Amino acid sequence: MRKRRILLVDDEVAIARALAMYLTENGDCEVCVENAGSAALAAARQFRPDLILLDIVMPDADGGTLAAQMKAEPVLKHTHIVFLTALVSRNATGGGSKTIGGLPFLAKPVDPDAVLEYIDQHVVVRG
Amino acid sequence: MVDRLAAELVPLRALALSLLTLAAAITAAVVSPETLLDQEALASGLALIPALLLAHHRRWSVVSTLLGVGLVALTIVHLAPPLFGVSPEVPIPTMFVVAPYIAVVLSAGWLGEVRRYQAELKATQLQLIQSDKLDSIGRMTAGIAHEVKNPLMMILVGTKILSKRLVNADDTTRQILQDMSDAVARADRIIGGLLSYSRDGGLDLEPADLNATIETSLLFVKHELDKVQIAVVKDLDPSIPTLKLDGFKMQQVFINLLMNAIHAIGQDGDIRVSSSVQTLAAGRGVGYRRTDRYVPGERVAVIRIEDSGPGIPEEHLSKLFDPFFTTKPVGRGTGLGLAVCRQIVEMHRGSIEVGNREGRGAQATVILRLEHPEDDYEKATDSARG
């Protein structure tokens, strides 16, 4: 079974690096990190992830717009996108049931184990 | 609040002015009984009553002012001939008797108008200050939350990585790593709480245990209480039914009141916090008039915070709820505490009073309705906001 491919887009370099490390070491994931929001679309096209963890507030791009652009790409249309954001509180996420612009989100600070759990639930790898 | 007061004064003022007008007409008639003026003045005086009553109705104030001016003009026209010696049988002094009354009546009316605008202005100002205060707190909190959550995330992920890597870590190290994760969770909760407190405007009503809300508020001031020798006596009635509250906002009310008591006491003394269910008897603010807040027989929760401080000087009592009224040194008090308390309590359709206890100290009393028809909330929220 191949590894699950995760694209992590976050301008916070340290967070992205640490989270990528955690997911790689503990979750059987292949993680691609992109710190520049403006380069995220190209990275997604190239990497073809199973799931994209997308920050919303970034200096050079806005996660919401990025998500819409990704959803408009034929190759990324079916890729699962989840926002990873400090904009909302955990208690506002209602256990992951609520959405921002129709997409689910995880509220920072989120336990990396919870991120793994989320990936387990939403990414099914065949072959 | 100012609005309500003005509303209560309106009928009284109208009555007083009408009586004054009548008195003017009657005096005129008495002073010069032999003239035809008595009937005219009497008629004008009577006609002024509806005009003045109307004057207290916002929408009609222009119409009624014109009406009033017209009537006064009429009276003067009737008085004018004798003034110019056209009808010598009408004594001139009558004019001097009637005129001052009319002047008083009119200026009182206008003054009422001015005062009403002042009251309105003040209410709007209060509303602006509060929404401004909440607004800026809201913006600030949202900004801080965003800035703080990213570092928290970093610490959390880092801690998790370390705990996975330190496979051979001893128990103490594990405990420390766990404590670090817990600390992040705690900081996150605090930020979440701040965010929901500063969330703008409306109430976030949920069935709540009033006594638990009081207990939490006490926890928040525990630190302040521990610094000085203040004993808190709690007398909370466990039979208080669940009531709908915005827990965070109501906590803010109790914290404000407790802080006031602590500041008043200073070094040592005691605070008594009590809650009880009471059935209201007819009295001040309890009745069937439009201005009455409660109806007799209504069941309410009464929360009282009493302190053994010096109490409040008589001349300050009427100003306590004014925004920015404070006797505390600059930097210690903003004077917004009670103003915000009142706004929050009135949004809950309750009431709040602060006064002196018999003997020594001050007391704050918050009254909250136990039954509340759902649809009344919006109205209360609107009027509490302005």
Ligand SMILES: Nc1ncnc2c1ncn2[C@@H]1O[C@H](COP(=O)(O)OP(=O)(O)OP(=O)(O)O)[C@@H](O)[C@H]1O
């Ligand atoms: N329990 C009390 N005993 C004596 N005086 C009081 C008490 N509560 C309030 N006051 C008086 O009422 C004033 C206004 O209170 P309020 O809570 O509105 O503002 P503040 O306490 O001065 O400032 P802030 O609440 O913003 O810190 C106080 O400055 C104080 O003079």
Ligand SMILES: [Mg+2]
């Ligand atoms: Mg205060």
